Amino acid sequence: xxxxxxxxxxxxxxxLLLFTFVIVQFLVQINVINDYLQATIATICINIILAVxxxxxxxxxxxxxxxxxxxxxxxxxxxxxxxLRVPSTGGFLAGLLSGAxxxxxxxxxxxxxTLRLRGDYLAIATLGMSEIIRIIFLNLExxxxxxxxxxIPRFTNWFYLFVFMAGTILLIxxxxxxxxxxxxxxxxxxxxxxxxxxINATRYKVTAFTIGAFCAGIAGALYAGYFYFLxxxxxxxxxxxxxxxxxxxxxxxxxxxxxxAAILLALISTFLQDFPDLRMVLYSLMLIIIMIFRPQGxxxxxxxxxxxxxxxxxxxxxxxxGGE
Amino acid sequence: xxxxIQQIINGISLGSIYALIALxxxxxxxxxxxxxxxxxxxxxxxxxIGYFCMTTLKLGxxxxxxxxxxxxxxxxxxxxxxxxxxxxxxxxxxxxxxxIGVSLFIEYGTMFFVGAGVRTYPEITGLLAKRFQFGSMVxxxxxxxxxxxxxxxxxxxxxxxxxxxIGKAMRAVSLDKDAAQLMGINVNTTISFTxxxxxxxxxxxxxxxxxxxxxxxxxMGVMPGLKAFVAAVLGGIGIIPGAMIGGYLIGIVEVFVSGxxxxxxxxxxxxxxxxxxxxxxxAGILGKNIREKV
Amino acid sequence: MAILNINKLTKSFGGLTxxxxxxxxxxxxxxxxxxxPNGAGKTTVFNLLSGLYVPSSGEIxxxxxxxxxxxxxxxxxxxxxSGIGRTFQNIRLFRDLTVMDNVRIAMHHNVKYGLLxxxxxxxxxxxxxxxxxxxxxxxxxxxxxGDKAGELAKNLPYGxxxxxxxxxxxxxxxxxxxxDEPAAGMNPAETTQLTKLIQWIRERFxxxxxxxxxxxxxxxxxxxxxxxxxxxxxxxEGTPEEIRANKRVIEAYLGEDVTDA
Numbered sequence: 001x002x003x004x005x006x007x008x009x010x011x012x013x014x015x016l017l018l019f020t021f022v023i024v025q026f027l028v029q030i031n032v033i034n035d036y037l038q039a040t041i042a043t044i045c046i047n048i049i050l051a052v053x054x055x056x057x058x059x060x061x062x063x064x065x066x067x068x069x070x071x072x073x074x075x076x077x078x079x080x081x082x083x084l085r086v087p088s089t090g091g092f093l094a095g096l097l098s099g100a101x102x103x104x105x106x107x108x109x110x111x112x113x114t115l116r117l118r119g120d121y122l123a124i125a126t127l128g129m130s131e132i133i134r135i136i137f138l139n140l141e142x143x144x145x146x147x148x149x150x151x152i153p154r155f156t157n158w159f160y161l162f163v164f165m166a167g168t169i170l171l172i173x174x175x176x177x178x179x180x181x182x183x184x185x186x187x188x189x190x191x192x193x194x195x196x197x198x199i200n201a202t203r204y205k206v207t208a209f210t211i212g213a214f215c216a217g218i219a220g221a222l223y224a225g226y227f228y229f230l231x232x233x234x235x236x237x238x239x240x241x242x243x244x245x246x247x248x249x250x251x252x253x254x255x256x257x258x259x260x261a262a263i264l265l266a267l268i269s270t271f272l273q274d275f276p277d278l279r280m281v282l283y284s285l286m287l288i289i290i291m292i293f294r295p296q297g298x299x300x301x302x303x304x305x306x307x308x309x310x311x312x313x314x315x316x317x318x319x320x321x322g323g324e
Numbered sequence: 325x326x327x328x329i330q331q332i333i334n335g336i337s338l339g340s341i342y343a344l345i346a347l348x349x350x351x352x353x354x355x356x357x358x359x360x361x362x363x364x365x366x367x368x369x370x371x372x373i374g375y376f377c378m379t380t381l382k383l384g385x386x387x388x389x390x391x392x393x394x395x396x397x398x399x400x401x402x403x404x405x406x407x408x409x410x411x412x413x414x415x416x417x418x419x420x421x422x423x424i425g426v427s428l429f430i431e432y433g434t435m436f437f438v439g440a441g442v443r444t445y446p447e448i449t450g451l452l453a454k455r456f457q458f459g460s461m462v463x464x465x466x467x468x469x470x471x472x473x474x475x476x477x478x479x480x481x482x483x484x485x486x487x488x489x490i491g492k493a494m495r496a497v498s499l500d501k502d503a504a505q506l507m508g509i510n511v512n513t514t515i516s517f518t519x520x521x522x523x524x525x526x527x528x529x530x531x532x533x534x535x536x537x538x539x540x541x542x543x544m545g546v547m548p549g550l551k552a553f554v555a556a557v558l559g560g561i562g563i564i565p566g567a568m569i570g571g572y573l574i575g576i577v578e579v580f581v582s583g584x585x586x587x588x589x590x591x592x593x594x595x596x597x598x599x600x601x602x603x604x605x606x607a608g609i610l611g612k613n614i615r616e617k618v
Numbered sequence: 619m620a621i622l623n624i625n626k627l628t629k630s631f632g633g634l635t636x637x638x639x640x641x642x643x644x645x646x647x648x649x650x651x652x653x654x655p656n657g658a659g660k661t662t663v664f665n666l667l668s669g670l671y672v673p674s675s676g677e678i679x680x681x682x683x684x685x686x687x688x689x690x691x692x693x694x695x696x697x698x699x700s701g702i703g704r705t706f707q708n709i710r711l712f713r714d715l716t717v718m719d720n721v722r723i724a725m726h727h728n729v730k731y732g733l734l735x736x737x738x739x740x741x742x743x744x745x746x747x748x749x750x751x752x753x754x755x756x757x758x759x760x761x762x763x764g765d766k767a768g769e770l771a772k773n774l775p776y777g778x779x780x781x782x783x784x785x786x787x788x789x790x791x792x793x794x795x796x797x798d799e800p801a802a803g804m805n806p807a808e809t810t811q812l813t814k815l816i817q818w819i820r821e822r823f824x825x826x827x828x829x830x831x832x833x834x835x836x837x838x839x840x841x842x843x844x845x846x847x848x849x850x851x852x853x854x855e856g857t858p859e860e861i862r863a864n865k866r867v868i869e870a871y872l873g874e875d876v877t878d879a
Contacts, residue, residue: 128595135592178736189712198698198727280432285424295418
């Protein structure tokens, strides 16, 4: 009985996904969604991939990374360089895959020594790492230095965005419900106790870091395939912060929180577009206010569920963990 | 050989700036374990305050320096009171993100008021414009002034931290906040004072850099801020002499990489040093490795 | 036959020698107590045995499954997998996870599916997760925590948190179990219950147990042999009766009482 219900629920999940995909595809086809809106949707999807994967590292495994933009840039540049030479769907997919693999490889190599560090030290090490990556791209010939790469053919479309976004969310949420995922979470909870219970903490930290870097590489490749041009300054410290803000705003340890926050921030950013001078001032102010009044983010570590939505209707908006 | 000495002289001048900023990082980290990302921006504000004192108000260097230090002190204390104090018991990541928010707020708020463009410090004349030639080496009066100001400020800082009541309170709070509170130390005042000291030094660094490099802009604090933090970690975070040593080392390394290698890679080298030190000796040059109690 | 041989184990922190030249032997199936005044180095011995500290010198030999391995200085997770499980004196549960997750995490090193199956939830995932759920439920029920499986560890009452600590250590399938003050903070009734529980799990899981405990009545009642540490050094070894009559032990404890008072 319970099993049957579960099957049904997962069927509904697939149906919901397909439905979202078809509706947006249809709206794009009949031009209800204009170019500007499409770009916003692309940004949201890419940010969701970035935030969900960073959440795996920071929210679930408890490793504080400030270098996610570095991995994104590896994916973006790799894909762009391949696309500029092989402008075809095959080239795009090859670029995407090699970008993700390369990002994962760098993540693995950087993670191995640095993940022994704790808390703030790790954050600073990853920040340093992503700055080094940016400076390398700034100086390489193949990336065309500070001017960056332009004229990258557009291959990223709603189909790819949707598939990779949904794929990332599904695979990471599956992973988190596996024994390996629980091992990652136990490292966040208490690294010493986890080790004493037979969990190889370093291994799972590096695993989470590598998976996160892989996904960031995919996000970067999608970015390169959509926005025509790349320059190193796009992937600076501020981009890493942007991703971290989505994770913290959504709630560390809540995948649905990351999704919600990515959408919400895109909307706010669209709204702030009308005040270019004050955009960053308001953004930073919002950040400070949220941290002071709701440091656990929108969702805390809870996941959004249908039960919660109905509960929300009953006692209107959160007071559940508000005091903490 | 002469070129080498010249590089070291230039490195020490630059290192003085880093050391001054690093002191603020290290003191604040020592006392509330926060990487105060906004610290680099206080330094930027110091440069702008100095600029307005010297151009609009036509003040001399010394009054401008004092004005910059005073105003930065007030801003630093205000930031602590408004943004960090409400988060005293929040998670580390929440405070860190707040610090980043404050940093962005100061950067883009400044940009809103003074514009994003570069401003040029007034031409230095008189005594400060003097240059001394030794063979092929040049030492400018500005460099001497930077190093001298830094040494004076560091000496004052050492006296405050070592000899005064509030300095002792600072050391006590950084060792154990709760115990210090039980001993009757006002922790909030002490933290506020630490921010004041650090901000004053950053303000001084800002005006010195304005005089030395001439041009300033609202985002000028980002990179030196990060590098000064690297300097603090290199020397051993929370340790005041460590920040000085780290600052001078980073300054010299940077000048050497620019002089003998490629200036494009000088920042990469600084960050590579950071990662290396974190892996080899995370407690820094002067730090002691401590292990978590099980 | 000895399951554990500790030879001349020493650990110093800077100038302070916390454990000095300790030699001990545990025979298979024994229940042995490790006692001593506060600061005698008991927990340090546990931390050395479980790999949280690297010894300054000496060796720790573990004999299980017909093999002898030197485990000193190995990583904690390696030692855990070799068959030494432990609990913590200052409860270190995964507080924000459910009771069942606490136990399932400790079973992780026996899980037989890879990362790929973790991502895709292949048949091996379903089979193994089913087994994990069953085994962890079984273990929780044995430990009287069956009806608490879905609760967060931090929401359990104190005594049950202590039980969960033991359950979690058992989930690692140890041959040798190290219990660090399991009765700390318990009332007499709870302690009596715990005493029975310890004896019972020893039979049920065929364990060798090394126990640190301050509650002397508990130690004297259930331990077959006792080692006494003072200032990092072994000062006595013997049956409870021998220890009770031992002069050096009485001095060590009285000395402590005098300074404590």
